[in-house]
Each structure stands twice: as structure tokens, then as C-alpha cells.
Amino acid sequence: MEPVIEARNLVKYFPIHSGFFGRHVDYLKAVDGVSFALHRGETLGLVGESGCGKTTVGYLVLNLLSLDRGTVSFKGVEVSSLRGKALREIRRNLQVVFQDPQSSLDPRMLVKKTVGAPLEVNRLARGAEVVRRVRAMLAEVGLSEEHVYRYPHEFSGGQRQRIGIARALITGPEFVVFDEPTSALDVSVQAQILNLVKDLQRRHGYAYLFISHDLSVIKHMSHRIAVMYLGIIVETAATGDLFGEALHPYTRALMSALPQPDPSKRTMLAVVAGDVPSPVNLPAGCRFHPRCPEAREICKRSAPELREVKTRHQTACHLYG
């Protein structure tokens, strides 16, 4: 089956300007060669700490940021090169749900307009038809019909996320990017939202790119997981395989640093030293080697490539050949 979304070698560098005249001094290598493919009904979890580039990948896939190199294809059609009208036609198939329930909704817009806007902008419906579809969508995400005439501040964080989800799904997209959708929510609300998102996928077959820094949420939501570090994917595997045996030392560090709600297992160990480095001054060779507990000579000199080590389980690490 053809993948719904295919990203090949995405690269995005942000130029850094310094000095009085804004001379460009260096590059912030936010995303440095990321590839993946997503099929219908599948969720790919993109996990990593701050500065790893996962949010940037999300924006690149949606064409909210221009690619420096690489391509994004939607069902075989290359999205990254589209502009104007052609791009807008494709846009209704690629949607996004953002992190911050405070700023992801326009405080001056009624829910009706916020959720209905994608329909109007894409000329998929007008007038009463818009209201009808908005009501139906709100019901599907667990809100009541009378909420159409309310403003965002009248809702709780969890409800606002539901509105954001309704807005993303109303045009019937095939692919949705979730950028840390529950990071700002309480645990009990997060559970509701995650259940809802999974349920919608089961019913409609959406393909999800689920971005988060929280490994336990990623595990719960994803079929496949890609671990990012400083702009590249260091390991990717099916969820069960990744947690069965994590190959890359960074993945292992992430897992061991994750505090588990079980005092009998004192597992939270700081396996890596130092802070998360910035993508401006990248280390030579393997990006992770300065912090890696298993670094060797070769790691300082050459950057390992992403290679398939076990069935459908790839990693970029010299430990594996």
C-alpha cells in the first residue's frame, strides 16, 4: 500500500545573524536529513528533547516552513514544490493540532468561525452548511452543539484542545500532525484527549505524526517511533521492538531518565551527563558522542549512518557495525 506521507531527507538550516549589520555568521542546523513514511491508520511518534528538531519537522511536513533540501510527498504528489492554489488544495488533507490551548485559538473568534474557517477558506461549504458541519464535528470530539456560539476563554484547556482537534479534522484530512497536544494539560484531561485521538483514528483511518517529548505518551499513542537528537533520527522501530530492546545509547538514556510512578522501581538514573547541546555548534563525528557513555574513538571522527540493524529497526550508531 502506498504511504500517505513520505518525507525524504528533510533539511532545514536557520541562518544566524550577528553583529551590527546582521551578517550571517553561522547556521542553526535544526533538521539535518530526516526521512520517514506513514501509512493509513498508522501513528508515527516523533520523540526527543528540546532542540532536537521534532517541531521543525512537523512544520516542514505541513509546508509552514520552507524546506532547504528534501521532499515531502502526499500520496505520491510532491507537496514541497507546490505553491498558491495547488498548495491550498492539498492543504485540506494535511492538518495540525498544536500544543498550547491558550494561543492555538483566536480569542476573538467564535468557535463556530474557528472550526468553520477551514471549510470556508477552502470553499468546501458556506453559510448554514458550515454551521451544520461544525456542530457535527463538535459532537464527534465530545463537545456540545451549543458551544458554537462561545469564545475560547469560556472553555477549559482540555475543551480547547478538542476545539483544535475539531478544526483540524473538519475538512476530512488524511494526515494530521499533533505537536505536543497534551503537554500543557493535566494528567486526567490528557487521558481524555489521548483516548479521543486514538478513537478518531480507529474510526476514520487518519495517519498521525505525533510529536512529543514524553516517552510514555509516545509509547501509548504510536505504532512506530522515531527518536530524534540534534536534527537527525537516531533510532526508529515499531513501538514494541523499541521498548523491547532499545539500541541507541540516547534512546536508552531517555528511557532510564523517565521517572516511573512506581517507587519500588527506583529507575530514574541520569545516565548521560551534561546539558542538551544547541544545534549551532555541532560536535564532530557522531552528534551524541560527548554525552555518550559508550563512546569510542571512531565516534569522534565519523558520523554513523542510519542503518537497519534488526527487522524494521534502524539506528545510527557505531556500536552496530
Next chain:
Amino acid sequence: MSEPLLEIRNLAVQFFTYQGTVRALEGVSLRVERGEILGLVGETGCGKSVLARSVLRLIADPPGRITDGEILFKGRDLIKLSRREMRRIRGNEISMIFQEPMSSLNPVFTVGNQMQEVVALHQAVGRDEARRICVDMLRQVKMPDPDQVLLKYPHELSGGMRQRVMIAMELSCRPDLLLADEPTTALDVTVQAQVLAILEGITRQRGVAVLFISHDLGVVAQLCDRVAVMYAGGIVETATAAAIFAAPRHPYTRGLLQAIPRIDEGREALMVIPGTVPSLIDPPRGCRFHPRCGHRFQPCDREPPPFYEPSPGHRVACHLHAGEDQKRSWSRS
């Protein structure tokens, strides 16, 4: 049985706002023993931050006010102290670190400048001696290159390093109690692990008691000796960490634990606590959790539950744990 370091009895705090009176805390009682790490867990709006700030009397009046209760620290009621006496306690005997160190540190002064100021304020030492103390403190929080760090500005340091500076600063005057309000929530998980290890190490070593506030149950499970769970302005359960996580007794605690996605177990769907957190302006009568509770029965919407103690050291504010006689008298009425 030695007296607890901090004992809060029946604390009530209210905020007077345009929309009405917010009953932020009601009937809150808590003990922190010397040298122990007590975790205070709850979701947004449960009042955990308000509780911590009340201890140091940092609640702005207006609009907030402590309307009832006592806060006994080493036997003295902090509420009754004068402002000057309270100022002497802050930073000296009780210190506090916050979630976002960027707002606690002044961006226009170097780290060294600020640290030395704190030391000089609380201890009568000269500048060179203060500097030496600062370098020493930074070494204890495992800061690489402490001399260099003193010359840097806050924005030149990473989040993890800033928190370490905060920890160093707040512990420099050897307080007996440290209030930590979500100190690692804004940090990456690998950095969080480092900072928590440092925090635990240094507080245990010096016998500093910690009131650790967090919404992250995982962190609390890994770090704390005892845990208190808060909901809608009150404490619903207190016990050792092991007991709370292995055998939670309050329906809210249970619901919370079942709602978390786990690494060690696979779950198809997460258990959800139905409903939403109530407004604190007009909270439910009786037990504040009762509208969302699947186990409610007669007394729950009428009488606020007191603390029952179904097993030693494990206190629950839930009528389900009332004595048999009590339950019988309810079913009769």
C-alpha cells in the same frame, strides 16, 4: 516522637475576586518531618502552589488572605509573626525554588553577583569569603567550572544549570526546609534526572526537609519518602510513597494513577475520571470530589470527609474508609 519540622493545621486561604470568593484552600493539614522529602501532588488549580506560598506568606493581600488555621514551623506559628520576623525566616530557615529560574534570577546581573548578594544578606561575611562560599556551593551542585559560571549572566546558562544555581543559592544559608515548586517541570527529561539527583543528594546530605510540589507522579514516586495528594483545595490522601502507589485508597488517587500512560504496562485506553475540576468559587458541598466519584454514597454530598486512617501512617479523606458503625448510622438515616 519528635515534633515535626512543619505542621500545617486546618489552613484556609481565600482569594477575593470580582467573580466571587475563591476558596483556594480549606481544612488543609499536613506535617513535614525533619529531613524527609514530602511530595505534594495535584493537578492545576488544586492549590499546591498556594499552599507553598502560604507557608512563606508570599500570598499577595489583596486579593488573597489566610483566613483560618496555623502554620507551625519549629513550634512557632508563622501566620502570627511580624513581617520582619518572617523576612528573617525566608531564605534562612525556609527557602523556596520555583519552576522557571529565569524569572527568579535578575537578567542584568551576573550569577556570581546575585549569589554573593544572597550570601552576604544572610551571613555576615566579607566579599571574598562570600565568593568562596558560592564557588563551594556550585561545586556541591556538580556545576562544571564554578569560577566561570559566576561570571556568566543567567541567559547564558541552560535551564538545568540555572536550576542548579537556584538550588545552590537557596541552600547556601542552610535552611531546614526547602519548598520546591515544580522545579523540574520546564526541563528536559535527561536534565531533570540530573537535577533531581543533585537535589536529592544535597538535601539528604544536609538533612534538609523538602516539600516537593509537582503534577508529575513519576517524579514524585522516584524522589519522595511520603506523598500528599491534593484535589480542589484540600488534601485527599497522605501516605508513604510506596503505599500511595501500590495501594491508593482515595478514588481520585486511583483515577489519577490509572490515567497515566505507563512504560511498563501497555494500555489500550487510559482510564478517565469523568467530569472536570470544580470551580473553587462555588465548590461542591460535602466531599469536593463527590460529583466525579463512582463510589459516592449517602454522606458524600453532605459532610466533608475528615481524615480516616485505615492503616498506620496512611490517611484518607474519604467516607469509604469510615468505621462500620459510622457507615451503618448513615445508611439508617
Next chain:
Amino acid sequence: MLDEFRRQYAWQIREFFFTVKLLRRNPSAVAGFVIITGMVAMALTAPVLAPYNPIQISLGERLGPPGGAHWFGTDELGRDILTRVMYGARISLWIGVLVVAIAGGLGAVIGAVSGYLGHRVDNLIMRAMDVVLSFPPLVLAMALAAALGPSLNNAILAVAFVMIPKFARMVRGEALAVKEKQFIAAARASGAGSLWIVWHHILPNCFSSVIVLGTLILGETILIAASLSFIGLGTQPPTPEWGAMISVGRKFLMDQWWYATFPGLFILVTVIGFNIFGDALRDVLDPRIRR
């Protein structure tokens, strides 16, 4: 129908009354509001309440001092100054409202587009605004009015042009902030074009600051318009405009103080009224203070 309208605007209505309540407690707001309402009332009722005809010449009563028949005295053609002052309010306020509407509308759109599009477009537009702003407003208005020819309408256009960059610059600043919010990215992801986003998202979020700036600029506008008339570039005789009256009254200032003083006083009070009301409004609408 009405029900739906009420539900849709329920929150705005509540916010409006809350704002009014806060304003009532603010002394400058109340004072400013009283002044403004007084002036507006005077302007609206002038045709009905004014004792005389503003352009009625009565050479027998020239330069009469304030007294029983003429509360503010008469001018050099015997026209009642009180009546002319009342009618003057109509003109000044009309100019003020029109200028603010034009400058506010155009300036806001220019600023929003500039701020949202950024980069070269933003640079170009803002430098153009800078050029206009680098002139003292009165001087520029004078030059424009002179070039266009002395008349009331031309005065309005001239002053409006001078005020546009103030709105543009402010709205541009707000647009820069709003642009970074996630709902803008969400709108782009939904397929909305730049113009749609500027119209539906950016402008509504700048609305209240435009109102506040408008109130403050109104005062300045009245002053500039009066100055233009003062030097003969605005309204032409016999139109009773405050600035024009002062211009003529200047000659008689020593012996017939009432001629220039009353219109001058009214300019002063009106401008102050708008300014203090605008300041209070800005404070009251500040989201932090509203808590």
C-alpha cells in the same frame, strides 16, 4: 434570530458593561466622559438650542462684551459668539471623527499588512511611514492643505494623511505579536491566504488599541484642524470654526478678550477631555489591570 444575535454577542456585551463599570470608578474617565458628552451634546443641539443664527450679522452690536443678551459677547460683525462656539463644536467634532475614521481605518490596514507580511514589504512600508512621521504634524498638514487648497474637506484629508502613520506603526507592532501565535499557524495550515488572515485574525485582535489611540488622536486632530483654520487653510469664513475665530479674535485680544478666549477655552477643554478619557480607557482595557 434576536436570540442568536444575543448569544453570539453575549460575551462582548458583558465585556462592554464591565468596561463601563471600571470606567465609572475612574475619575479621569468620568471627567473626560462628561466633557466629551457635553461637547457632543452641544454640537448636536446647536441648531435647536443656539440663541442666534451663527452667521447673522448685526452691525449695531459689534464687539459687545459678554452680558445678558450675548453670554459670550459678539464679534466684529455683531454675530453672537456663543452661537458660533456651539456651531464650532459641530465642525471640530465632525473633523475629529472623520479624520480618526479615515486614518484609523487606512492606518490599521496598512500596519496589519505590513506587520504580517514582514521582510521587504514591511521595510518599505515602514520607511514610508517614517518619512511622513519625520515631519512635525502641523507643518506637514499645513503644506498639504495649502497644496490642496483651503477648504474644510481638504483640511480633513490633510490631517488624516498626517495621522495615518501613527495608527500604522501601532498596529504593525501588534501584528508582529499576533503573528507568532499558534492560531495563525493553524489558519495557514488550514489553507487561509495572507489577506484572509490579516482581515479575520490580525485586525480584530488590534481593535481595542485602535480605539484607544483614536480617542487620543481625536484631541490632537481638533488642535491641528483649529491651527489650520487659524492660518486660514482650513474652513473658510463665514464658517464658525474655533481656530478661525481665534485667528480673527487675536487682533482684538487686548480690548475684547472674550472674542478669542471662549473658542480657545473650548478647544482646550475638549482636547483635555479626549486625552484624559483616552488615557483612562487605555488603562481600563489593559488586560493585566482588568483581572
